Amino acid sequence: MSDLARPAPALSPMTRFGPDDAPRILAHLLMLDTDDRMLRFGHGIRDEGLASYVARLDYVRDHVHGLNDARGDIVALAHIAMHDGDVDFGLSVTRPYRGQGLGHALFSHVIAMAQRGGAARVLCYSISPAVLHMAGLHGFRRSGGNPAAPLALQLPSPAPASLSRSRAAA
Template sequence: MLDTPLGRWLRGLKGQPGRPTVLVKELSERDRRRILRHFLALNPNDRLLRFGSMIPDDAIAAYVAKLDFKRDIVFGVVNRVFQLVGVGHLAFAKADDGKPTTKERVAELGVSVSASARGKGVGSRLFDRAAIHCRNSDVDTLYMQCLSSNQTMMHIARKAGMQIKREFGEADAYLQIPPPSPGSVMAEALEEQWAVIDYNFKANARAAAKWFSK
């Protein structure tokens, strides 16, 4: 099977039709506080790798407060105790009039993974979900900018076949996105369906645990 986001998604199926091993859900306004807690819990080195600088708490709070869930897409992975352990922010380039470009659409992806979730494929799954969403949204190019020392993202970029340009300790990576297909549309729809079920189950389980602990 081809080493593409769709191919890796299909290889990730485990036991049940359409259910990948790491579920990635599109987040919404209700998740803003969880996103903030996720970023604030990153250690200084992880903050450096995610944001490109040693960003303080107040700057992270301002960044999260400005997230526009109607304009951009934020993906998340929750663990079994309903904590966000992975976040991918997919921001779409805008034309001068503030609307998405029509001739060529570019989306930039930023990914962060909690230390507790390292080595479980969370970063790769966030990338794959973002790539399929771009494909189904007629985005031409997926772009990532990170420090050259971010070995995890560099590995993901090389594995995806992205064109990488390194300069002054930073790396720009580009992936040309093919047009959507019935398979890519189905893959994204199935994952979101499974992820919503998983998300709601974990949310209800956490609420029940809090209630019984009173």
């Protein structure tokens, strides 16, 4: 059966992961090959580095979300780090699940989380062609035309609470 004729697999709704999910997060990242790790992290990273990365995840400050397959394996993962009014993120989708829109779902989720968290902008440091393409589709731009600057998406300022209430009452 060709990939086009294969039905889409059943996946969980978007899930926020916590410390108890660290072994599954690590298993997901270990499935990434050398090229995928380079694209995801921007540098070569060995298994020990991935284990250290997962051990340092801050599940209170940051948001670690993703999708699971029917067996409970993480097949798509987003790490959203919020700091100083900015959000940066990393995305990964395991090879068998690519081309099914999961990266786009994660990307949209990152932007929505940034907006809900009151971030001023979302920064994209990725070197992945797929992520850079999605960033362009979502309106990310390099500030000042600087090719070395990260791609950034300026988010609209949230309306003051009093404005929101008066509009709702109108």
